[in-house]
Amino acid sequence: MTELALAGQDAFAPAHTADIAEHLLASSGLRVDVGRRRGRGAAINPDGRFETLNRETFDDGWQTLEELEPFRTEVQVEKPRSIITRNESPDIPFDRSINPYRGCEHGCIYCFARPTHSYMGLSAGLDFEAKLFAKPDSARLLERELSKPGYKPRTIAIGTNTDPYQPIEKEWRIMRQILEVLEKASHPVVIVTKSALILRDLDILQRMAANGLVKVGISVTTLDRKLARSMEPRAATPARRLETIKALSDAGIPVAVMMAPIIPALNDHEIERILESGHAAGAREASYVLLRLPFEVSPLFREWLLRNYPDRYRRVMSLIRSMRDGKDYDAEFGKRMKGAGPYAWQIGRRFELATKRLGLVRRSIQLRDDAFTPPDGAGVQLSLL
Template identity: 55%
Template sequence: MTTDAIPIPEDARRGRGATVNPTGRFEPNERSLVSDGWDPAEGPPPPCRTTVSIEHPKTVISKNSSPDLPFDQSVNAYRGCEHGCIYCYARPTHAYLNLSPGLDFESRLTVKPDAADLLKKEISKPGYICKPIALGTNTDPYQPLEKEYRVTRSIIEVLGKARHPFTITTKSDLVLRDLDLLAPLGRKRLVSVSLSVTSLDNRLSRIMEPRASAPHRRLRAISELSRAGINTIVQVAPIVPAINDHEIEAILRTAKERGAHGALYLLLRLPGEVADLFHAWLEENFPDRAPKVINLVRSMRGGKDYESTFGTRMRGTGPYAEMIERRFTLALRKTGLVKSKYDLPTQHFRPPARDENQLSLF
């Protein structure tokens, strides 16, 4: 661990996932928590509060060509995520804001209030080619911030009016707030919603994802979304060796009972700074099995914490990864869940009307 990744006192980070706040890799200066002893009134550091910054980007649709991802384009309403999942692969992106992938990622957040307007302009351009848009690829579109800012809802309104297909991935039952928008689109197969269920154990879930919805609330969301005619998928993600891997079959069985149609899984990924953050978190929360967890992780990644090779980075390699694949496949067969594929129609898309203030040629 680097010298600037000194553990933050527990009282100062209660309800957070990261135990440290290392300096971002692009910052010119390092920081550390130090007491010089000169202030007699000096006490513990204040609690870590959530702060929000406003961003006004020029575009909002992100494109990718990764063969590992089932989508070509995505929209993220927020940067950072208050859910606080220590294993989040998006944590390293906070360094581009000169912020830490640690506590900063889950407490210093950015919102894009103009996202819906930008999206409307982009999908109304003459050369735009309609392909499903993924919501929730970098940070959760229904994290607590959405209650106040409602950016995700405004994005759905734009996509719905244009009959543009899209997918949602979330760990929050706040998605049910927008059932009035999603249900009509679901019946036309224009939306698919994935609920990530990492554990059925409330205590373990709080440790792994401190501010995400409790497991029973996510299961209720699966039930209500499915009952409304929306294609609903359960994600067992991530599977962490010796932590939640024993729950694969139970999660799939329970999700099927709640009405889920499909399922997928992802093995733990530790890109960039996530590896050190995960090690620190593991030593604090599971010191008895930390060496076992790390050994199993490395057994799937060629002896390293992470291997970014396309084709294997999501599934891993080696005996343990193969065993997880077989267990998941057998559980699908027993439950009747299908291996999830996003197959949404694009022929219903109708570009939004151009800006009313722009003069027409005819």
């Protein structure tokens, strides 16, 4: 095995990604052997965009690539100073969120959170799926922040970046600890997941729902099991997600079916079927997000598309760019979630007509914030007055 350090990391910058996926697919150096990445979404592990050098591993003829270890899930502890993240984005319905984990083992190839691994000096590719960070102090930090004088409760969103119920939650149980704090404080929360593991916490969720304190969004991207396994390799199957919607709904917990992302020429033909299936399972709200390809996500997604659906590659990318002003991604508020142009309008109109026919709505249930009771203030500096 030989490792080659290459200059020109700027090749991964958004302005220069027009043909990078094709180059990555053709480059045997950047591709990771299928045996080492089995069960993962990405097939490449390029350096992050902040790295000064781009390192490429290639076979030098001595068969040393065969000695490399498979990509196994590794979890490191992260100790942040605070756990509630604030935002002022005008096109999302919450101003605060919690992320118990950094990175996600589900391995969804389209995940817009992948570039956050670059801040850790890691790759948005296989590293994002295999080198994870857990925040075991989350519940303690949350209790401290909710106890601060002047804190005003508003709905906290969890799962908007990486899934709080990804497989490592079985062992770490950070999400359950967070829910215990929120329930004790009667604090409203919205949870987004594609994992059936959320049913483990049905007892807490049911009690919170009875008090108007919780809603859950289940992401159903496709009903095609083969596509789901390729695109979201370690997430629950589509059928299991629908079963989760039903179980939550039967327990009295408000549930939304979320089609995120919609990918033109790949899963957009399923819009009506997914909404019908979600409604039949008990969902009463619905939403969608158009595929987003910021920073490193673009070459990762396009490499995956070329590898799995080469016959659809040009069609998919052409439609994406037609909705993104000729680019792979447009981060402008108001456009980044829904896109623009005729095809984006058609998607929006189909979604609107289907939800109207089924009686699905967006954000119909408002959660309470008037029952909030601050925790006892452990760890908060006392007033001198």
